[in-house]
Amino acid sequence: MGTSDRQMIEGRDITSRMDVDAIACAPDTVSIARGACPSLSAPMITGDGLLVRLRPTTPGLTIRQFRALAEAADRHGNGLIEITARGNLQLRGMTAQSVGGLAADIERAGIDPESGVTIEIPPLNGLDPLEIADARELATRLRQQIAALDPQPALAPKLTIIIETGGRLNLDAISADIRLRATRTPDGSTIWVLAIGGTAETAKVLASLSAEQSIPAIIGLLKTLARIGPRARGRNLDLDSLRTEFQSPDVGALCITEQHVSPIGIHVLGGDRLALGLRPCFGQIHAKDILSFLAVSEAAGATEIRTAPEHAILVLGLDALSAEDIRLAAAGCGFRTNANDPLNHIDVCSGAGACASAFYATKSVATDLAGTAPELLDGSLTIHLSGCRKGCARPDAAALTIVGAPMGYGIVVNGSASSAPVAYIGKDELKSALTQMSRLVRNNKVAGESAEECLTRLGTNAIVTALRQG
Structure with missing residues (x-):
């Protein structure tokens, strides 16, 4: 590969830190395009090697699965694991030769990464008694119908759908191309508010729909975005024509935002159930620290780890006493444990x-x-x-x-x-x-x-x- 063919990012030559010949041998496995989403099948070139981002299809990972993930990150990369602002997992420092081994280890652990259009739901969905509806069931049906489209729509790589159902840890501050929010009516029934392009505060509301109407409406929006072009986002949709199409009433009053609650801390979920929220310092932690933390957590009764927005994880299966003990132990493993920590x-x-x-x-x-x-x-x-x-x-x-x-x-x-x-x-x-x-x-x-x-x-x-x- 000649100098003129070397991969460049923002005008800066990155091949001095990478194995150029290895990358050249597997060009289809590497993503360098700005706006692309790195994944197991298309990792992204960064300064410390290849970056892989994944979001499991399950609500969380068992302790065994998370341990396998950390071991794979250490074995095939530089061991650094990140939790992104949206709650995705990122593994750093892979090479073109090691990505295949990482993928095999992840598959052996029973971890199935999501693919296709990103659909985000609240991290405590299915556990939080304050939720209005089940976001996961609706998200599953939506994914199935998107997967059944023929031909598949060509959509922007980072296009995101959020399904919000209320509860303690909401997604109001996270932007999305399409938002669907469960809301209670005065008579106690549930409606779904459909909006486009922004956070819960800034998104433009289109309509209030039933659950049965919501999925076809989102499919229609995705088809419209595909017709606009493969880089189109929610902000590119024509608001006035869509409101006319949905024949919406006064939709301005439908925009609702909930009070923000930090994911960091202990969240009581009813009965003896709770979730312990922690944040790796600056969203990044080494696999060795994760493995030490998992050993202590498992001994205390932890059963599941979920990721959450704001670079956080949620530990499930602990009782109140063990949660306090684990919170103390987590500080020694590189986690921030206090929601009021300035960092x-x-x-x-x-x-x-x-x-x-x-x-x-x-x-x-x-x-x-x-x-x-x-x-x-x-x-x-x-x-x-x-x-x-x-x-x-x-x-x-x-x-x-x-x-x-x-x-x-x-x-x-x-x-x-x-x-x-x-x-x-x-x-x-x-x-x-x-x-x-x-x-x-x-x-x-x-x-x-x-x-x-x-x-x-x-x-x-x-x-x-x-x-x-x-």
Whole structure:
């Protein structure tokens, strides 16, 4: 393979860290396209090898299955396991030669990764007594009908459907191309609210439907997206024509959002059932730490591990006493166990060294951030550390985003990593800039005001001034 044929990401040559000849031998197994979803059949090239993302078809994994997954990640990759913001599993550091062995080990463990259109449901579905309906049953029927389509629609790789049924841990803050939400009517019956393009707060509501109407309606939307083109997303759909087609009444009142509950902590599910929520530090943990944690958890009675949004896992099968013991043990295995931990409010991508596109070591900055800018980490806002403009760790807007750039950092306020920065700072200026922003909040916050409220009141100009002073 010549230099001109080498795989490039964002203009940066990644072949210096990869076995180029091995990749050339298996071109169909590797994904390099921006916007693609890495999987067992099409892993993605990153700075530390090949990346595989998977979401099991089952609600969770048994302790035995999760142990097998961790052992496979260590055997065939670099042992790093990530839980994404949407609750997907990611395994890092594979090579073109080792991916086949990883796939075989995953199959032997009885883990069946989802394929096709992504359909996300609440992590405690089927266990939470506060749920209005069964999302998994509806999701299964929807997958079957999508799989039966002939021809199969050509859809965007990251197109996502969310089926929300209420309960403690909702998916309101996660964006989707198509949203379906169970809602109780005044007479106690259940309707399903169909919306497109956004979070629960920003999605555009189309109609209220019965369960029987919901699946054909979603199939129709998928066919429409396919006609628009293979990169079309929910935001590309024509809202007015769809509302006319559905003959919807006043749909504005149907947009409902629930109070956010952190997945981290102990969630009582009725009777003696509970779920213990934990978060690997910055969403990443090594297989050896996972294996140590699983051994302690299994001895305490844990039976199942589910992943959850916000880079979390949920441990099931524990009683109240053992859950407290396991929470203490988890802290020594690399987990964050407190929902109010300031580091939970930093979204971090893999960063330089792990990702070929990243311009800085995001995790190193995140570790320093608590000491550098404590006033910004009161839990009222999220700081997004993104190694580049792709924003993999957080596609949506954050109050403050620090984006890696060739000569330093771009600072984005109330936007995503791809938004236009309000200011640029040099490579050696980040620590002083964050210190100055933290001082801005400390000196201007009034009694009872959060950091987010303070920065919102002061406005972007004040933030830019503080950054320049830093």
